[in-house]
Amino acid sequence: MQKPPDDQDTSQFLLYGEYTDAEELSLYHNDMTAADIPCIEQIAGNSENPNLPVMVLDPDLMIVRVTESVSRLFSKHHDNLYKPFFNVFGKSLDQEALQDLLVSIRSHTTGFSWSGTLSHKTPSTTALYTNTTFIPLIRDNLRVSGYVVHFSDITNEYNKRLRDTFQGIMEAAKLKDNDTGMHNERVGYYSKKMCDYLFENKLYSQLDPDFIENIVFLAALHDVGKIGTPDYILQKPGKLTDLEWDIMREHTINGTFILASHPDPMAKEIALSHHEWWNGSGYPFKLEGEMIPLSARIVTIADVYDALRMKRTYKQEFAHEETVAKIIENAGTQFDPALIEVFSTIHEEFNSIWNLMRDPEESGSSIRDRDREFSGISDSAF
Ligand SMILES: [Fe+2]
Numbered sequence: 001m002q003k004p005p006d007d008q009d010t011s012q013f014l015l016y017g018e019y020t021d022a023e024e025l026s027l028y029h030n031d032m033t034a035a036d037i038p039c040i041e042q043i044a045g046n047s048e049n050p051n052l053p054v055m056v057l058d059p060d061l062m063i064v065r066v067t068e069s070v071s072r073l074f075s076k077h078h079d080n081l082y083k084p085f086f087n088v089f090g091k092s093l094d095q096e097a098l099q100d101l102l103v104s105i106r107s108h109t110t111g112f113s114w115s116g117t118l119s120h121k122t123p124s125t126t127a128l129y130t131n132t133t134f135i136p137l138i139r140d141n142l143r144v145s146g147y148v149v150h151f152s153d154i155t156n157e158y159n160k161r162l163r164d165t166f167q168g169i170m171e172a173a174k175l176k177d178n179d180t181g182m183h184n185e186r187v188g189y190y191s192k193k194m195c196d197y198l199f200e201n202k203l204y205s206q207l208d209p210d211f212i213e214n215i216v217f218l219a220a221l222h223d224v225g226k227i228g229t230p231d232y233i234l235q236k237p238g239k240l241t242d243l244e245w246d247i248m249r250e251h252t253i254n255g256t257f258i259l260a261s262h263p264d265p266m267a268k269e270i271a272l273s274h275h276e277w278w279n280g281s282g283y284p285f286k287l288e289g290e291m292i293p294l295s296a297r298i299v300t301i302a303d304v305y306d307a308l309r310m311k312r313t314y315k316q317e318f319a320h321e322e323t324v325a326k327i328i329e330n331a332g333t334q335f336d337p338a339l340i341e342v343f344s345t346i347h348e349e350f351n352s353i354w355n356l357m358r359d360p361e362e363s364g365s366s367i368r369d370r371d372r373e374f375s376g377i378s379d380s381a382f
């Protein structure tokens, strides 16, 4: 077995990884002594390098040292950091990651170390994502006497990677059903506008800054399941048969399969339920009332508003006032009446978005009949 060097003066503690044979390593709880503290401070950079984003845990995973950098990083997400690690960060890990962490930092086969992503959320802030690494502190008798935990803020990178992946899927869906112009994007912006109002007026407790930020993009993915709809149905001129309508309606379920790996459940909720009706006569599951997720109830209004404004081969575009009247008329049948009250207040903002992002005339006029499906308006709603 490789022995630790004798001349490490600071080192009653050494970072694990310098030793190849860890078989004799064992973990002793409550093993940290006053003599260890100066060394911990040196490793953590508590006094010399406050910008190093690390904290130190004792063997019982109590947080005992925090650099200024870490305090700054978590200032909006965790108030008091000097508590047991899992009291502070327990909710930042899913169950699987939590188990993995607990096993890894106790096991010599993983070098008593762990690395993974933590998601820090509060009701009043957007999520912060950190790449988080546990590095064990090894004493000269090769016992783990604590951990240095290193954090790096990967929020922008994480969100960009997620966005790029699903943007690619949305573009693929557009290739199949490519005459909808900016419809998807407008639906995202109407939905956000409604969420802004709900949030400012504190109308729904589940609506937080992440909900508002994420709905812009996730609402735009509402019809991504059409990737699975056969071309002959999407491109069929004229009326669909009953069987073809059944297949068309499957785009809601297909959408949830496609978005299954998205970490925000809202992605699947919108794809699955944007055709459900408040009175239970929608599809695919005839959910009714508040059984339909809030996100989907919002997107339904946005989707129908835009559908009515667009020109179709089977109808002219409706003016804003006429569209508003038709939507309000269907409060309590297709739409959540409480949300329609909000819509009645802010509908001019929908009009502004339409005017700002409307498609060129030639694009709008070529939109196919198939798009009538997203609202049901041509068949039974109005
Ligand atoms: Fe749509």
Ligand SMILES: [Fe+2]
Residues within 6 Å of the ligand: 222, 223, 251, 274, 275, 373, 374
């Ligand atoms: Fe749809």
